[in-house]
Amino acid sequence: MKTYRDTLDFLLQHWLRLDALYTREHFADHSAETVTSVLDTCERLAREKFAPFNRLADTEEPHFDGERVHLPRATHEAALAYAQSGMIAAAQPYEFGGMQLPFVVQLAAAGFFKLGSVAMSAYGMLTAGNANLLMAHGTPAQREVFAKNEFAGRWFGTMCLSEPQAGSSLSDIVTRAVPDGEGFEHDPLGPRYRLTGNKMWISGGEHEITENIVHLVLAKIPGPDGKLPAGTRGISLFIVPKRLVDPQGQLTGERNDVVLAGLNHKLGYRGTTNTLLNFGEGKHRPGGQAGAIGYRVGEAGQGLRCMFHMMNEARIGVGFGAAMLAAAGYEASLAYARDRSQGRPVGPAGKDPTQPPVRLIEHADVKRMLLAQKAYVEGSIALGLYCARLVDEQHTGTPEAADEARLLLEVLTPIAKSWPSEWGVEANSLAIQVHGGYGYTRDFPVEQHWRDNRLNMIHEGTHGIQGLDLLGRKVVMDGGAGLKLLAARVSDTAQRAGQVPGLAERGNALGGALQRVGAATKAAWATGVPEEALANATPYLQAFGHVVLAWLWLDLAVAARAAGAALPEPRLQGTLSAMHYFFDFELPKIDAWLAPVAARNALTREMRDDWF
Incomplete structure (x- = not known):
């Protein structure tokens, strides 16, 4: 993690000039010293709780015994340590358990956990995005009950968009939400509906790490004729908790009608459960009725607009995760090239077989591969942090600066997601190449980094x-x-x-x-x-x-x-x-x-x- 920390110090201090943010009222309690302390703490936690168990999370995949999903104990401990560190809510106001840190610091600190184990860190990252969406679009009660408990790490969260028959074509989703009886609009937690349908590729969709899981689900509300509206304009967004809660945020003891239909077994990212969920299949019938209880977020038909708040944040996070996986491979291959001796230099001196072999890092082509990795890795980190700095400008800058930040984020978000995902995989491929045949084995971590990173070219929107x-x-x-x-x-x-x-x-x-x-x-x-x-x-x-x-x-x-x-x-x-x-x-x-x-x-x- 030393290479990443060195890169952070340069980017935050000398390039993004983080000190300029401390003069703003929202960040007035912070300084270079507090930021250093946060980074130190996260680096230590990632080194102790995440990195040593990354291989374990990969080899001991999540499995379902018919009742529960089982994960290694180390995954539970790492995810809870992340939550207890306060980093899920780091950029949030004090009244919601946050630290009012700049978002760019939160993302930089999250990098240590992604570097240690991107799969184990995903639970907390998803939860932060879920809760941030509710802060932006939820009612006061939804923020108080759901977002606040997620920020505290008591509950974790997901987002449920895709369906088996629709994939990325959200206009074709068929999950439906019908009003839950008369007076459904007056539930203290928001307009209450019953949802039925199936969702696919749900990361963190089932586990026992926390006492509850808050699903954010896209669904359509049927019209008066019972038909679902066509296209994306008819999509609404719903909070569907795994276990039902009362208006004070306490568990009622009743299970919602959300059922795990199966686990997806993946090339990489194996430490994160990836699920197919059935909503309203009737296994659990809250109040004796079929359908999973959900609370509408925002206006009817505006679900995709609300969900894009989380999706855009997730796209920056996915790109940054790709950068950190590339960074992990770079650090590993750099260390290997400095330690491993093989071959002799080109030229007269290299023709003497009695001379000892030189370190790999002395060869020009190995330097080429390491330099390419450095360019891809540090460039990707800079891109992610630049976008995070724009988020801070959008929230705390002058009206003119905030509007410029919004426009720049619109244009840069597709790049922030896709570029590190594509070239991070290339960096991981080069890391394997630097290791030679050893890189292709499980004796070294670089093959796992490549497998983990290959997912980032797909999720949260493919390159296409x-x-x-x-x-x-x-x-x-x-x-x-x-x-x-x-x-x-x-x-x-x-x-x-x-x-x-x-x-x-x-x-x-x-x-x-x-x-x-x-x-x-x-x-x-x-x-x-x-x-x-x-x-x-x-x-x-x-x-x-x-x-x-x-x-x-x-x-x-x-x-x-x-x-x-x-x-x-x-x-x-x-x-x-x-x-x-x-x-x-x-x-x-x-x-x-x-x-x-x-x-x-x-x-x-x-x-x-x-x-x-």
Whole structure:
């Protein structure tokens, strides 16, 4: 965890200038010292409770005995230790058990747990997102009963979107919610409904870690004719607790009609239960009636808008988790390359077989693989923390700054989720390669890191979905305001780099790349036909993401140079080297990705089933 902590110290102190937040009233109780204490505590907990049991959580998969789901005792202890640390509510107000920490600090601290065991940490992360949604969209009673108990770690939470027949196509969900008798709108916990249906891929959907699980469930309310409304506009959101509670937040002793139908057995992330849940199948009938009791959150038909609050937060979290898995592989392969001796250098000196072998890290190609990992890992961490810093600006900045932060987050969220997920897996693949044959075995942790990380390219929206979101919505929304604002930030970095010796050429390259993305965006939409523009949305996403990461790396290089003697020489040179690697080896890839976008290449769109 030393490499990650060193990276955090640079990013928080010298790049994001966290000290500027402490002058704001909401964060007035905090300082560099309190933040250091939080990071120290989380690093220690992750080192003691999570990292030693990561392999155990992988090999002893969750299993169901027909009544209960069983997890290793270490998973229970780690999840509860995380809850007891206060980190679920870290960024929340004091009155809800929070610390009023900046969200960027909460995410940075969460990184230690993800680094220690991403699967074991998922329970707390999901719960935080669930409770944060209720803080934004729930009634006072829902915040007091459900969110507050989740923040305290007494209950954990999930989100239930997908269905077996619908997958990511939320407009096709068929889970239904009907009013629970007369006076249903007057329940103290919110309008009360009975839900029936099936939900798939529910992480943390069943376990015995906490006394209750709070499910946030998307469902449709039938119309007067009994039919479900078509499309996403008819979707509503409901709180469906595993065990029923009274208006004071106490368990009633009655089980809700939510039943585990099965566990999904996965390539990675095995330490997190992943479930198929049946709502209202009749095994448990609260009040003698069929259907799981749920309380509506927000207005009817506005469920997807509410749920996107959690989904967008989860997308940043997924990307950051991918970054931390890549970081775990990087740290492991760096240590291995420094310790393992094999082969001799190229050139005359290497032709003498009597000379001892050199360490792996002395070979140029191994350095290439380590440098690539460093560029992917630290760039991804910077991206996640930058987005978290925007969240803080949105909540505590001036009205103008808050609006700019909102626009930037709209554009950057698809990148924050997808880029670390794709290139984090590549980093983990390189970590295996550095280990050679040993990397492919379970004697070393890097094969598990790769397996765990492969999920991040799928959950919370695949690359295809993120690409459609970016090119189809985010870069054109509000007349392209978000894209223009991001372009201004990128251009500012390029201009500042032009004033720093050795960085002017990189600034020019970044400016040129930005222009090519802008031109491709206009060309894609030149005909105004969505089918033509969006057929190549994924390569657009890849190119856009690489430009964003090039921008961040150049901005980091400018900050590192500005820090001067305050920055240790290895950190300065490492940052500059990773930036140069990205510009020399990665940024040139964007032209191949942008070419089909700009040409509105029709190959994939016109490909026919029988041609395969």
